[in-house]
Amino acid sequence: MSSMLIRNLSMGAWVLFFALACQSRPSTVGPELRKRAVQELQQGMEKQEQWVKVHAAEYKLWLDYTDGVLETFLLEEEKWDQLSPYRIGVWRVLAQADPASRDSYIQKILRAFEDRNGPDRVHAAESLAKLGESLGDLSPELTREVVEGPVNSLYVYTLWSTLQGSDTAAAREQLLDLALNPERDEIIRLQAAFALRSEGGFSATSWEKVARAGLQEPQGSLPSVYLLSAALIHAPEEDRNSPILGEVKNALRDLKEAPSKGVRMEIAQALGTAGSPEDLPALVALFENENPLMPEAEVPGEDLQAGVNADVRAAAAYGILMLDRRQEYSLAWADWFVVAAYLAGMVGVGYYFSRKNKSERDYYLGGGKMNPVAVGLSLFATLLSSLSYLSYPGEIVKYGPVIFSGVLVFPLVYYVVGWFLIPRFMKLRVTSAYEILEINLGVSIRVLATFFFLSLRFLWMGTIIFITVHTAILAIFGVDPSYTLIISILLMGITIFYTTLGGLKAVVFTDVIQSGVLMGGAILTLLVVTFSFGSLSAWFPSEWLAHWGELQLGVDARERLTIGNALLTTFVWYLASSGSDQMSIQRFLATENARTARKTFGVSLLTTFVVQILLGLVGLAVLAYFTAFPHFLAPGETVTTHADQLFPKFIRVGLPVGISGLVAAGILAAAMSSLSSGLNSTSSVISEDLIKRFTRKSRAPQKQMAAVRNLSLFVGVFALLLSLLISKVEGNLYDVIVKVVNLFVSPLFVLFFLALFVPFATGRATFLAGLGSVAIAVAIAFFKFLGIEVLFILPVSLGVGVLLGTILSFLDVRLLGNTETMEKRSRESAIFKGFGESDKSARADTGKRTGM
Template structure:
């Protein structure tokens, strides 16, 4: 790690951020009483809060470091994960969010019980808890600790990890989702401002000349679309077409720690508007996070590690005080990931496992239980984070491993909504059998017997899981009972008249705008 000097003013800026976060957590904690308050902010969230929180929770420390580093080493194709989120959230606003809001879900796995049975709900919930704590929360703590050590080399790893987990865990435990989303609003603003400043100052190094900024870059470095056999190992076009949407649908539509703020919306309108605001914001990372990393190749061509791109841009280009603001944004990204995953995992354990086993618990008891579950999960994630150092190969494959975990879940939810014939047996068979199939394919892939980009593998596995679901439904399921499909499938949905709204408030026109902007980006950076 390089020695990155931090001024006293920068430290004061970072300290001020922590005081604000604690203040918000303390204020909101006094208003938390029931489980619904803790887990869904009393179903009172408005669209602006939802959209900003979606953006902040997604932009983790690994995202800030990883986007810039990957753009530096391979080009801007990594931004395909970012703009695809906008299209996925448009899809969610039309087809899935209405089911989630009208069913008054507290957890996403709860939909599987309403549509199929409790087996599928508990299976998916257990899987989500595991990935939330052992991958998302612990991974966020681990990456955040490494990033802070870049700037403060004398920080001890273990105590820094516990410090990050403690700050995020305590205000999450006692403030719940409300504390998470309202601190996320601040975090999103800081993240956005800091990233814009870095992008502008980086572009200024080339006199704000696009031709000058791109002249020294390798061929294809500023192209989003690459061939399947790209020699640089960049994201291939087929992976963008069939794999990235699968990963995006799971992450933005079925991942509890992301979708929880949509479930906490005041009503369907606020949920849709919030999701679409999040989709609009996801078009920005190309310009404020990815392109600066790509331009850094011209400014600092001999960096020994791509992960040093972001801290190098911060410390080499930004003035004193602004460095503190950007580092506060980095801390914000770390905290936002940790708090969201802890709150989501606590919700899943309490609502999907404890509450069904103890139905006599009062709303206040559920809220208290959820707080203590969050504290326990915080400790588990903090203890596991240092262990990640012993498995560097495994954690390099985190994104690719998700390509093997996601397809069965995506297949079940897609067919569950769009194919009423699918029943409880085929849903459970697809989840368990699909993951068995994924394990076999992973064994071939990790040994290089199957030489395909992991995004292509994700698309192929999803197709196979859909085939497994259809076959097992026809073989092992009878026609599902009416209460399992009425209101839970697209063909049997409750159709309510759309409220007359001005065009700029109509989610359909908002969706058209997001799709249009995405198409323009693709044309420009094809």
């Protein structure tokens, strides 16, 4: 009876979950209206004439509906290259549609401005201002001549363009005086107000002056509508609910039937840019052309009423789509429930395994007999942290799939690590990997390695916390950034709790679960995108995208990424991480022998291969999704400028209710998986390489467990504090990871390489080689040494370190006569081990005979 009840409850829970998953998120603008608005802009660009075409194309570009704009206006340029002033509008569109050729079009517009007797000077100055170019920088002498001359349209637009330069306060005050002065010509006031609306930057006092001036102007006058628009768009945050702003918005709404095309277009843009969902009916009324305009007095030279009203409809379509883009999406209660249940489960796991740890060996190595498949999945989850989970899709969005070609080198990685590194580690059953360095090269090298490792892992954990919170949690959950510290403390606190309770067993167990969640989240994303497009082929790119740059095959340290660079960097990273990182070596030593350790590494590589391919596909999927549905991007966001935020944003807006929470839990899983491994391995190194070295007190097993738990707590708190400093590092996610997290990866492996593979390596030469490797890594990362790209930090710092250590060791032995080489120390250590730990006198005798 009870089992049947449990089955029924479980089935009911799944039915409820999938019912929630089938729900759609509410939207201010419905799909049908959105589709019609996009079609209106497309038709305006294709079928209308001249400036209506320009406006429609610019609206498309500003909304990221870029399809067809470049092709259409290249044809317009070929056809109308000599037509004034329309050619200026054509060049302005092309400067925005073709970033690679932007400078050439800017120069064409600039030449039109510099032609004192040309017909296009005013339009050229206006276009340069709209494009964000400063005439004060492009043509300083001519600009000075204009702004010291008569106040006319050329004067206003030239002055506006100088707001893009360094000294803007004086120009803004001049424009403000022109816009607010009722004695000035109406057209001059209109143009000045339009410039202020476009740029903003008001003080609280200036904003109130603009708002009140707009309200006091005669209703429907051209200066009034632009002053009101400027007041609405640039209202200070503290005045968003003020009575005066309410008056401004009402005054704009009342003008939706004004007999002026310019007024109607400005109202549509203002309400779309800074309005609220309540303004949608006014925008729809403009879009539906409920009160058509007559063109006689409005647009001299145009004899088609359709063209005049098409301009208004295009502006209304833009306003509707802008309002759509400004909608805020949030997670449903079902999403929060999934995340909360997951976090509670992690705490439960820690409590369960805390009862099974009886000694330090249980805590740090899981007793030394853990399942190799489980340990392999744990190693994968550790190395593929939330940094990778978030940065890989962003990397492929912005730079293409080149970085993922690195998986082709995995067979070579498996062979080198499995047959050259793992057997050497398994010969020495140590708790800390850095005991190997002391055996072969002395205490100083072990201490240096400990410093490298701790620096690496503290920076790594701090970066995980920072990026997980700032890039994922704030974006997915829509939490106010002021709660960042509280969220970071909560994330780290839960991780510390279950890690310090359960030790490596808890880490491995949760890593296995989290591996499944990670892969499941990626697969769910691919399924949802495929369903949205109707098929896999519909979103998979059929050609190399232009913004990815040129595909290059060879190895070039001065290129950010080539196929050769990706292969080399991937090989060096896995070699260095597997051959020097306590987190990797710790998992090898947690298995029974070299064969099972090799199996562990193979499972890790295979799983990483699958998930990297999945994450690469996720990057392509979200790129296609937001390219096709740019209304989910906030104003000002594009797929290239906000590449790192696309995957977290898709989790919030693209996945069904309930599934969003599951994938969000996957990202938390990735973060906590890596943090838990970092806590365990870092506290292990501190305990074995620092505390036990400098303190000789023995502890009972119970006190040992309390000590290591307290140590893990200290490590977690320190990493949390360090995360507050990561925001100072510049670059996108992938660059930050390489600069900060990978800074010590190669230098650390330099020490192990010399200790394991260079028989004549000496301690002091290795010490200098390690420092030299760090120095070159820092020089490349933060000072662009020799123009070497940051993604080449790993191979260059490894090569420099190994070469420097080898040469210095050779000179140390041959010229300085140093006999304390790796080969000699390793041989003597083997002799000591033959006597056993308890045979003190034999060890002493041997020490005398060997001169130690």
